Amino acid sequence: MYTGPLPVGGAENGVRLIAANPDDRKGTACLSRRALLVGSVAAAVTSVLPASAQGAAMPGMRMVKTNNINLAVHEAGSGPAVVLLHGFPGLAFTWRHQIPALAAAGYRVIVPDLRGYGRSDAPKAMEDYDIAHLTGDLVGLLDTLGIEKAIFMGHDWGGLLAWQMALLHAGRVAGVIGVNTPHIPHWMLWLHPDLVEAAQPQGQTFAADPKVDPVSQMRQVYSQDMYVLMFQDGRVADNAMDRDPRGALRNAYRKGLITSADWNKLPPQVANMGYYGKPLPERLPGEDVLTAQELDFYASNFERTGFTPAINWYRNLSRNWKAGLGVDQTVRVPSLMVSAAHDVVLRPSMADGMNAYVPDLEKHTIADCWHWTPEEKPEELNRLAVSWLRRRFPPK
Numbered sequence: 001m002y003t004g005p006l007p008v009g010g011a012e013n014g015v016r017l018i019a020a021n022p023d024d025r026k027g028t029a030c031l032s033r034r035a036l037l038v039g040s041v042a043a044a045v046t047s048v049l050p051a052s053a054q055g056a057a058m059p060g061m062r063m064v065k066t067n068n069i070n071l072a073v074h075e076a077g078s079g080p081a082v083v084l085l086h087g088f089p090g091l092a093f094t095w096r097h098q099i100p101a102l103a104a105a106g107y108r109v110i111v112p113d114l115r116g117y118g119r120s121d122a123p124k125a126m127e128d129y130d131i132a133h134l135t136g137d138l139v140g141l142l143d144t145l146g147i148e149k150a151i152f153m154g155h156d157w158g159g160l161l162a163w164q165m166a167l168l169h170a171g172r173v174a175g176v177i178g179v180n181t182p183h184i185p186h187w188m189l190w191l192h193p194d195l196v197e198a199a200q201p202q203g204q205t206f207a208a209d210p211k212v213d214p215v216s217q218m219r220q221v222y223s224q225d226m227y228v229l230m231f232q233d234g235r236v237a238d239n240a241m242d243r244d245p246r247g248a249l250r251n252a253y254r255k256g257l258i259t260s261a262d263w264n265k266l267p268p269q270v271a272n273m274g275y276y277g278k279p280l281p282e283r284l285p286g287e288d289v290l291t292a293q294e295l296d297f298y299a300s301n302f303e304r305t306g307f308t309p310a311i312n313w314y315r316n317l318s319r320n321w322k323a324g325l326g327v328d329q330t331v332r333v334p335s336l337m338v339s340a341a342h343d344v345v346l347r348p349s350m351a352d353g354m355n356a357y358v359p360d361l362e363k364h365t366i367a368d369c370w371h372w373t374p375e376e377k378p379e380e381l382n383r384l385a386v387s388w389l390r391r392r393f394p395p396k
Helices: 097-106 131-145 158-167 192-200 213-222 227-232 236-242 246-254 292-306 314-323 377-392
Strands: 061-065 067-078 082-084 108-112 148-155 173-179 337-340 361-366
Touching: 061 131, 067 097, 067 131, 082 097, 082 131, 082 158, 097 108, 097 173, 097 377, 108 131, 131 314, 148 158, 158 173, 158 192, 173 377, 213 314, 227 236, 236 246, 246 292, 314 361, 337 377, 361 377
Parallel strands: 082 108, 082 148, 148 173, 173 337, 337 361
Antiparallel strands: 061 067, 067 108
């Protein structure tokens, strides 16, 4: 049974704040009634987890001071460091099935609630969610933990962040695992031909230009209801999601939906990806990804934070594009790309050209899987990730 959120950083919860300086790198989180030992992969399950998730216990949480904010961070295991980066609208909890598998395989697993999410700090300024801040948080996290390099494994927006870490802070990245999210240079992800073609009226074509602001180009292709553009324009989506966080999350976390092939047959006005900010249908399509208890856990966090901090990541796309114009877009570390066969936005076909920018790349596609791969197909994802990690970064 769901009993409440994970512990907050504070003495009353037995969680210690860890400062981001070399003298504090040996600090560890204290124990509490609700926390496991940091780094432990003990089989005990704490009362903070949904009953349905008891087979995938979250390890204890501590607050880490980095880049002038506090991040809520979970750790388990020992060995080469693997940092797991969740997407939108996710949490560290997204990785509950991967943490024990990776730790048992011989890796030190580090899982933050990213900036603006969960128990981590959520600055007010929109500009505080650009890629410089987001990657800076992770560099500071490694500094605090005394880690020179880590493998970054990211899903959805976390995948974008993982690939950007390899571009902007190559010296701190040993390898990258992209889950669903391919590396598309210069923030042209939503302008990939596979997505644009479905949204264009018959007979019209569009070719993205990496030298032009991606948001301005998206306005030429999609309607204003397309979710990334809606996030740019006011707070309609924020307000709609904040009014009913549980409903918004249940609407997002779906599987058993339309496939990419069928999506391409839809009228262009339907294929515009207008996912958020609209009234929820009485009956949702497809199937729930989350149990009721897991959904309650996500909802309780977004009820507290609201969705604006997370949506602010999208509101920095133009800023991120401009900052990266002079950056070599080649990822020069060993990389694994895991696609989901039926993800209609982050399609497996979008990874077809990745080798041009990611020379050392291994690719796999998980069958019968939509967008929420870490939670839809945890065993398949764990098997692929552990296999690749053991071959490329074997534990000592």
